[in-house]
Amino acid sequence: MKMLDVVNGPKNVSRIILGCMRMPALSVDEAARMISVASDMGINFFDHATCYGDGEAETRFGDALPKTGIRREDIFLQSKCGLHFDTKEFNWSKEDILKSTDEILSRLKTDYLDALLLHRPDLLYDPEEIAEAFDQLYTAGKVKYFGVSNVTPMQLELLRKYVKQPLIFNQLQFSLDQSQLVDQALYLNNKTTDRSIDRDNGILDYCRLHDITIQAWSPLQIGMFKGCFVDHPDFPELNEVLGQLGEKYGVPKTAIAIAWILRHPAKMQAIAGTMNPDHLKDICDATKVDLTHNEWYQLYLASGKFLP
Numbered sequence: 001m002k003m004l005d006v007v008n009g010p011k012n013v014s015r016i017i018l019g020c021m022r023m024p025a026l027s028v029d030e031a032a033r034m035i036s037v038a039s040d041m042g043i044n045f046f047d048h049a050t051c052y053g054d055g056e057a058e059t060r061f062g063d064a065l066p067k068t069g070i071r072r073e074d075i076f077l078q079s080k081c082g083l084h085f086d087t088k089e090f091n092w093s094k095e096d097i098l099k100s101t102d103e104i105l106s107r108l109k110t111d112y113l114d115a116l117l118l119h120r121p122d123l124l125y126d127p128e129e130i131a132e133a134f135d136q137l138y139t140a141g142k143v144k145y146f147g148v149s150n151v152t153p154m155q156l157e158l159l160r161k162y163v164k165q166p167l168i169f170n171q172l173q174f175s176l177d178q179s180q181l182v183d184q185a186l187y188l189n190n191k192t193t194d195r196s197i198d199r200d201n202g203i204l205d206y207c208r209l210h211d212i213t214i215q216a217w218s219p220l221q222i223g224m225f226k227g228c229f230v231d232h233p234d235f236p237e238l239n240e241v242l243g244q245l246g247e248k249y250g251v252p253k254t255a256i257a258i259a260w261i262l263r264h265p266a267k268m269q270a271i272a273g274t275m276n277p278d279h280l281k282d283i284c285d286a287t288k289v290d291l292t293h294n295e296w297y298q299l300y301l302a303s304g305k306f307l308p
């Protein structure tokens, strides 16, 4: 496993995170096995959110961890709050952040979170309220580190004006299929392609400038949730290059797709959502691969992009 020392944050965390969004589909014993397999692969970082199975993912994890023999202090537990699909709103109010965190801790059966992220912007967010909530959680020892998810540079500027603690993570979608984070820089000012559209106001460079580690979510998904592009008939060129490089490095295609994310000098983490132990092993093989500069471009171009 490749490890990472997060600037202003924890040291020695795994570059691959196990995302627990799909954990509600597992029994407690299956979840314990999944956590153990991840740990055997060198993964020490687990991602949750209050909305994953409406709390069920956290509950399952909290019930399963004691069965694994893994000590709480040896893993890094992260969750996200703010999404309320039941009441059809996003909420970053102080009251909601505090209440959600207490509920997360109770479901995960722990007395602290290593990181709490705000999941997706609440259109009514007040950075002063958020700062108060984070201060209270930090002082009470309930949360060690803070971050955000799907947040733009200006929103981060506004939050950083008030929040005392460093914001060390931004969870963003990034993959060979969903490569918006890097596309705009290549096609800048080019009217012939939609890839030149600035969709995030330069969030990649902003995060690098301010030492915010990007966590790439859904690293294998087509679109939002349309399945995996590896071995998908709609991606023949990409799968050919994934196959060639997989053969060269002696790893599965999936590992090459993840290695493409890890190769970026921003030193991102990749969040794997599979609950299949064999698939997770394939993904972790990514950490055995160091793609060359040219191989990174070969994969990018094979995923349907072109040099302007």
Ligand SMILES: NC(=O)c1ccc[n+]([C@@H]2O[C@H](COP(=O)([O-])OP(=O)(O)OC[C@H]3O[C@@H](n4cnc5c(N)ncnc54)[C@H](OP(=O)(O)O)[C@@H]3O)[C@@H](O)[C@H]2O)c1
Pocket (backbone or CB within 6 Å): 018, 019, 020, 021, 022, 047, 048, 119, 149, 150, 171, 172, 216, 217, 218, 219, 220, 221, 225, 227, 228, 230, 254, 271, 272, 273, 274, 275, 276, 278, 279, 280, 282, 283
């Ligand atoms: N912050 C946010 O807004 C946000 C949004 C979405 C997700 N997330 C986080 O990102 C995590 C990952 O999301 P995700 O599950 O959508 O994406 P993903 O990890 O990219 O998984 C996508 C698909 O790839 C398949 N796959 C994985 N390994 C494979 C292999 N070796 N061979 C064949 N197929 C393989 C999976 O199928 P199988 O399940 O069959 O293995 C799954 O259907 C979530 O758990 C969550 O923690 C965050």
